[in-house]
Amino acid sequence: MxxxxxxxxxxxxxxxxxxxxxxxxxxxxxxxxxxxxxxxxxxxxxxxxxxxxxxxxxxxxxxxxxxxxxxxxxxxxxxxxxxxxxxxxxxxxxxxxxxxxxxxxxxxxxxxxxxxxxxxxxxxxxxxxxxxxxxxxxxxGGEKCAKNKYLVHVVAEGETMAEIAIKYYNDLKLWEEIWAANPRISNPHRLEKGTRLLIPLK
Missing domain, CATH: 1.25.40 (Serine Threonine Protein Phosphatase 5, Tetratricopeptide repeat)
Incomplete structure (x- = not known):
């Protein structure tokens, strides 16, 4: 496309x-x-x-x-x-x-x-x-059309999806929800520094 x-x-x-x-x-x-x-x-x-x-x-x-x-x-x-x-x-x-x-x-x-x-x-x-x-x-976004659902997280050096789940949800088991929201990520255990992840808000 x-x-x-x-x-x-x-x-x-x-x-x-x-x-x-x-x-x-x-x-x-x-x-x-x-x-x-x-x-x-x-x-x-x-x-x-x-x-x-x-x-x-x-x-x-x-x-x-x-x-x-x-x-x-x-x-x-x-x-x-x-x-x-x-x-x-x-x-x-x-x-x-x-x-x-x-x-x-x-x-x-x-x-x-x-x-x-x-x-x-x-x-x-x-x-x-x-x-x-x-x-x-x-x-x-934050303008009139936006109804927020996600945060955007930029992956730090060596950061794992489980650590990111703890940061946002205080529950490492919820890393699968982050992975599901980012289908372009083929391996959730190998995240490249600088990758932007969508974090579903609860």
Missing amino acids: AGNKYLFIFSAAVALAAAPAAAQQDALEPGARLFLRGNVDGAVNFFTDALRENPLDARAKDMLANCLVIKAKEDIGAKKYAQGRAALEKAAGMLPGRRDLRMLGLLAELEENAPSPEVAVSSAALDASAELNAVFECIF
């Missing part, structure tokens, strides 16, 4: 949220996990269902809209123009201030039907870093 290089590049210090916010995060956590694993299509499907169940969930709407833009830009970059335009149309309906999305859809249509260097979609137009950051803000 084109956006994979961004997926784990973030610096977020997250405080424990109030109980109602934590409950909302729990409801959207599976979608956030799909997104963090690079499964944008799965995240789009999850947030679509979540919004269908609760149309007033502004946070699910924001995450869905940005995931749709990411998907659209990836599809257009892969010459999947019809899919990209469909995702852009949905996203534009949820982000009325983003006039650039309609323009990108028109450029993609021109490139598909009458390709020429003059109307080619530029790589800059397909950059999805702003949307990736917006989704990260919803998952980890």
Whole structure:
């Protein structure tokens, strides 16, 4: 996936949220996990269902809209123009201030039907870093979209997952919960210094 290089590049210090916010995060956590694993299509499907169940969930709407833009830009970059335009149309309906999305859809249509260097979609137009950051803000940040669920822990030299579990939970047996929250870690007993781990809050 084109956006994979961004997926784990973030610096977020997250405080424990109030109980109602934590409950909302729990409801959207599976979608956030799909997104963090690079499964944008799965995240789009999850947030679509979540919004269908609760149309007033502004946070699910924001995450869905940005995931749709990411998907659209990836599809257009892969010459999947019809899919990209469909995702852009949905996203534009949820982000009325983003006039650039309609323009990108028109450029993609021109490139598909009458390709020429003059109307080619530029790589800059397909950059999805702003949307990736917006989704990260919803998952980890402290602004209006964020409902905190995780802390971010930077692994120190020689630190083990069991020691990290003691630090956050006072229970070394809970290291498995930390591992489950970090599926990209293949060996929980060999952690590289500087690795960023998501620590589920309880």
